[in-house]
Amino acid sequence: MESIPVTWFVALSAILFLIGASGVLLRKNLVIMLMSLELIFNAVNINLVAFSYYLQDLTGQLFAIFSITIAACEVAVALGILIALVRNRRTFSADEIKTLNG
C-alpha cells in the first residue's frame, strides 16, 4: 500500500494552524480562545509526527510528547486564571476585559 505524501499532512496542519490562529485573534469568548490555542498545538503535533514518520527519526515524536504535556499544563494554568477572572467579573468575553488600557 502506497503511503500518503507528507505534503498532505503539512497542509492539514497548516489549515488547523490557521483556524486556531484566527480563532485566537478573532473570537471574543475566552474559553473558545483557549480551545483555539489547543488547535494550534495539535497542528504542531501533526507536523512533528508526520515529519518524524517520513524522516524515520524518533525525535519528532519525542518533541510531540513534550508538546502535548506542556499544552495540558498551559491550559490548566489558563483555566485557573480564567476561573479567578470569572468569579470576579462574571464574564467570559474578551471585550469586557478593559480595565487596563492606555
Next chain:
Amino acid sequence: MVPYFSILIMMGFVGILGTAALVMNKIMGPKNFYKDKLSPWECGMPPVGDADRGHFKVHYFLIAILFIVFDVETLFLFPWAVLLADKTISLFIFFEMIIFLVILAVGLAYAWKKGALDWV
C-alpha cells in the same frame, strides 16, 4: 488515491446518515412546545436567576485540572515502558522514572495537603 476510495465512500455515507437522522427528526417528529416544557427543570419550581451560567462547584474544576495534568504526565510512561526491556539501560531509566514520579508525588502531596482532593 485508489486505496483511500473506500474511506471516501464511508465518510460520505456517515455524512448522509447523520444529516438524514436530523432531517427526518425535523420533518416527522411530533412538535408540541409550550412554555413550561421549554423552561429549565428546577424541582418543579419556577426557575430562579440566570440558568446559563449555573452554579458549578469549583471543586469540580480543581479536580478536573489536577486530573488533566497528572493524566498527561503518564504519557511519558509509555516510551519508558517500551525501553525498559533493554538491559543495558534498564537500571538507569528505572531510577530516572522513580525520580520523575517523586517530583510528581511532591505535586500531589501539595495538592492533598492543601485540601484540593477533599470532596466536601
Next chain:
Amino acid sequence: MNFAFSIQDVLGVLPEIIIALGACAMLILDLFLERDKKEWVAYLGIFVVILAAIASWCLINTAEPYVMGRMMVIDNYSLFFKFTFYLATILTLLLSINYAKSADLDYRGEFYTLMIFSLCGMLVMASGSNLITIYLGIELMALPIYVLVGFLKNDTRSNEGAMKYVILGGFASGLLLYGMSLIYGLTGTTDLAGINAALSAGTVSPVILTLSIVLMAAGFCFKLAGFPFHMWAPDAYQAAPTPVTAFMAVASKGAAFAAIVRVFLEALYPAYAEWQMILAVIAVLSMFYGNTVAIMQTNIKRMLAYSSIGHAGYALLGLVAGTGEGSAAIMFYILVYTLMNLGAFAVIIMMRKTGKVAGDSIYDYKGLAKNNKVVALVMLIFLFSLAGIPPMAGFMGKLYIFMALINQGYIILAVLGILTTAIAAFFYIRIVLFMYMKEPEGEFDLVKSCALYIVIAISVIGVILLGVVPGSLMELASKAALLL
C-alpha cells in the same frame, strides 16, 4: 540517538537539579509553616540559588560542554547568563519578602516557590542546545510567571493582566513551536549544530525556511516584548505585584535573549541574510514605539514596561550585528539592564504607601528630593542609567551595542538607536524633574526594610561600577560570547 549515561551528565546539569529539587523542598516546607513564618521559604530559596551558583561556578571552562546526549550545553555563554539570573532572582526574592508581608498576600510561600521554578526554566533555556530543551525551558519559565502575574486573585486587574498574558503567551509558544516543527521537517534534526550543518548544505526550500524563521522570530520576540508582539507587556507589568513585574522585566527578558541569540547564531546562522532584516525591523520599531509611547504614561510601572520594549529593541540590535562582539554586547546589556531595572523597581516598592498595592503614579514622586535626598539620588542614578547617560552602566551597554553595529557597517541602525535614546531621555528626566524641581504634595511614608536597602545598594554599586570600569566584565563577556 545513542545515549551513554555518565556521571558527567549529572554534574553538568547539577545547578538545574539543585534548583528543581530546592523548589520542591520549598513547596513542602511551605506546607508546614505558620502563616507569619513564611519568609523562611524565601530564605531557603536564596540558599538554594546560592548553592546552584556555587555549582555553576565549578562548571566554568568545562572541557566537555555538551551533556545529556547533546541536549544541554554548559559553555561559558550559558554560565554568564545563569549568573545574571541568579543575581536577578536573589534580588527579587529580597524585594518580595517585605512586599509580600506588608501586602499580606495569601499563599506567600508559593509566591517565592514559583519564582524558583521559573528560574529553573531560565537555566534550561540558557543551556539548551536542542530545540526541545529550549522550548521546555521557555514554558517552564513562563508558566510560573503567568500564575505570579495573576497572584492577587481577588484583584480584577491582576486577573485580567494574567489572562491576557497567558493567552497571548500561549499563542506565541504556538507560533514558536510551529516554526520549530517546520525547521525539524526541513533539516531532520532538532539539534542546533545539526540544523546549522543541514542549512549550510543548502538543500532546504528557502520559502519554508523564511516562514519558519519568521514564526520563530515572532515567538521569541513575544517573550522579550519586541514591537508588534508587545501587547501583553504593559498590561501584565501594571497588573502584576511589583516584585513580579521586576522579575519578568529582567529575568524572563534575559532568558529570552539567551535563547534567541543561541538559536539564531548557532542554528540559523547560515540563513543570516534572511533573518537579519526581520530582526532589524523589529528592533527599530520596538525602540521607536516603546520610547515614544512611554512619554504618555502616568503610571510608572506602565512607563517602565514601554521603556523595556525599547530596551529589548536595543539588545536585539546586538543580535542583528550577527557577530561574537554583538552577542557579548547583549550579555553585558542584559546584566546592566537587570541591575538598573531591579534598582528602579526597588525604589518603586519603597515608595508604596501603606495599603496601596498598585497605582504607582509618576506624580507621587513630586518633591521626593526635599526630605529623602538619598532615595531621590538613587532613583536618579537608575533613571540616568536607563536613559543611557554617562557615566552610568546603561550608557556603556548601549555603547557596546552600537560599536558592534558600526563594526559590521550598520551605521543607519546605530544612528536610529542613538536618536531613540534621545527620545527616551525625555521621560526618564521628567521623573527626575518631578523629584527635584517640584514641591512635595504630602508626607512621604517610605517603606523601611533591610532587604530593600541591600537590593538598592547592590544595584547602585553595580550600575556605577559597570559604568566607570566596564572593561573587565566586557572582556569576560567577549571570551564567553558565542564564537562563530
